[in-house]
Amino acid sequence: MSKAPSANDRSQLIDLGSFIRSQRNLAKLSQRELAKLTKLSDPYVSQLERGLHEPSVRVIRALGKALNVPVETMLSMLGEEVDPDAEVISTTAAIKGDPELTDAQKAAMLEIYDGFTGGKRSRTSE
Amino acid sequence: MSKAPSANDRSQLIDLGSFIRSQRNLAKLSQRELAKLTKLSDPYVSQLERGLHEPSVRVIRALGKALNVPVETMLSMLGEEVDPDAEVISTTAAIKGDPELTDAQKAAMLEIYDGFTGGKRSRTSE
DNA sequence: TCGAATTGCGTACTATACTACGCAGTAGCA
DNA sequence: TGCTACTGCGTAGTATAGTACGCAATTCGA
Numbered sequence: 001m002s003k004a005p006s007a008n009d010r011s012q013l014i015d016l017g018s019f020i021r022s023q024r025n026l027a028k029l030s031q032r033e034l035a036k037l038t039k040l041s042d043p044y045v046s047q048l049e050r051g052l053h054e055p056s057v058r059v060i061r062a063l064g065k066a067l068n069v070p071v072e073t074m075l076s077m078l079g080e081e082v083d084p085d086a087e088v089i090s091t092t093a094a095i096k097g098d099p100e101l102t103d104a105q106k107a108a109m110l111e112i113y114d115g116f117t118g119g120k121r122s123r124t125s126e
Numbered sequence: 127m128s129k130a131p132s133a134n135d136r137s138q139l140i141d142l143g144s145f146i147r148s149q150r151n152l153a154k155l156s157q158r159e160l161a162k163l164t165k166l167s168d169p170y171v172s173q174l175e176r177g178l179h180e181p182s183v184r185v186i187r188a189l190g191k192a193l194n195v196p197v198e199t200m201l202s203m204l205g206e207e208v209d210p211d212a213e214v215i216s217t218t219a220a221i222k223g224d225p226e227l228t229d230a231q232k233a234a235m236l237e238i239y240d241g242f243t244g245g246k247r248s249r250t251s252e
Numbered sequence: 253t254c255g256a257a258t259t260g261c262g263t264a265c266t267a268t269a270c271t272a273c274g275c276a277g278t279a280g281c282a
Numbered sequence: 283t284g285c286t287a288c289t290g291c292g293t294a295g296t297a298t299a300g301t302a303c304g305c306a307a308t309t310c311g312a
Contacts, residue, residue, distance in 0.1 A: 030288080030289065030290085031289080031290065031291090032288085032289080032290090040270075040271085041270065041271045041272075042271095042290080042291090043270090043271075043272085043273095043290090043291065043292080043293090044269080044270050044271070045290095046290060046291055046292095047269095047270085047291085049290095050291090053268075053269055053270080054182060054183065054184065054268085054269080055269080055270095056180060056182060056183075056269070056270090056298095056299090057180065057182075057183060057186070057201060057204050057205070058180065058204070059269085059270085060183070061205050071201075071205070072198075075183060075197075075201065078183050078184070079183065079184060079187045090196070090220050090224070091217075091220040091221055091224045091226075091227075092194070093195060093196045093199055093220075094216045094217040094219075094220035094221075095217055095220075096149060096152070096194075096195055096199070097145070097195070097199045097216075098216075098217045100217075100242070100243045101242055101243070102242075103148050103151060103152055105242045106148075106152060107152055108238075109235065109238060109239065109242070110152075112234075112235060112238065113235065116226070116227055116228075116231045116234075116235070117226045117227070156258075156259065156260085157259080157260065157261090158258080158259080158260090166300075166301085167300065167301045167302075168260080168261090168301095169260090169261065169262080169263090169300090169301075169302085169303095170299080170300050170301070171260095172260060172261055172262095173261085173299095173300085175260095176261090179298075179299055179300080180298085180299080181299080181300095182268095182269090182299070182300090185299085185300085253312100254311105254312090255310105255311095255312090256309105256310090256311090257308105257309085257310085257311105258307105258308080258309075258310100259306100259307080259308070259309090260306095260307090260308100261304105261305090261306090261307105262303105262304090262305085262306105263302100263303090263304090263305105264301100264302090264303090265300105265301080265302075265303100266299105266300085266301070266302095267298100267299080267300075267301090268297100268298085268299070268300090269296105269297080269298070269299075270295105270296085270297075270298090271294100271295080271296075271297090272293100272294090272295080272296095273292105273293090273294090273295100274291105274292090274293090275291090275292085275293105276289100276290095276291090276292105277288100277289080277290090277291105278287105278288080278289070278290105279286105279287090279288080279289090280285105280286090280287085280288100281284105281285090281286090282283100282284090282285085282286105
C-alpha cells in the first residue's frame, strides 16, 4: 500500500510545486518547454507542480537553472531549517568537509577548536 | 537496461559516500547506529557509503543532522564541480572569520592547518 | 573453545521517482 | 465546420531509492 508522504511533507511538496508553477508562468513557459529545458518528461513536471512527488537533488538543480532560481530557495522549501548557529558550525563544517585533511587530522583540529570555544559546539538537531 | 549513473555522477556519489563514511567514523558510530539515528536501514547506509545510490534531500538532511554536518556540504558534493582550491580556502576563511576565536587562537589553528596540509595554502588573501 | 554480540554487506523485495503514450480541452484560422 | 497545434494531465510502465532478512567475519567474555 502506498506509504503516502506524511501530511507534513505533503504540504511542503505542494508549496514547492506551487512555487515551481508560479516561476514557470512568470517565465512564460509551458510545462513541455520547461520539461525540455530540464530534460524531464512533461507529465512529470505536471506532477511536481501538483506536489505528487519529491524531486531529487538532480531535478531540483535542473529546475533552478531553467527558472533562474537559486537552488537553496527550493531546497529550503523541502524540510525546514537553516540553523541559527550557522556561524559556529561553519568552521567545524569546513574542517569536516576538507579533503586535504585525514580523519585523524580532522579529529585533532576539531578537538582544538572545541577547546578554544569552550566546547559550546554545534547542536544542529533537537 | 539499467541506466547506470553517468560516469561523472558516479564519482560524485563515491565522493559523497566516502565523506559520509569518514564523518561516521569520526563520530564513532557504526552503520547500524547511524541508520537508527537517521531512521534509515543499515544496508542502505552501507550502500550510500559505497556510492551505490543518490540519496534524496530528505535523507541528506537526516544524515547532516545526525553527523552534525551542514546540509550544503553534502549537497555541494552532488551538484557542480568543486574548485579544488575552494575547500582549502574555505577552511582557512572559516577560521579567519570565526567570531568565536581570538586572533591568537586563529593564528594557532592556521598554523596547525598549514602543517597538516603541507603549507600548500593558496594565496587568496594576506 | 564456545557462544553471544557487533560489525559490514549481498540480495530479494517494496516504495517511489521518472518516462512513454495518449486523450480531452482550448485556441486559432481557413 | 473542420483541421492543426498547443495546452495540462491520467495512467501504465521502467528505473532507482530505500527496506527486511540473513550470512560471514570479527571481537570479547566465560
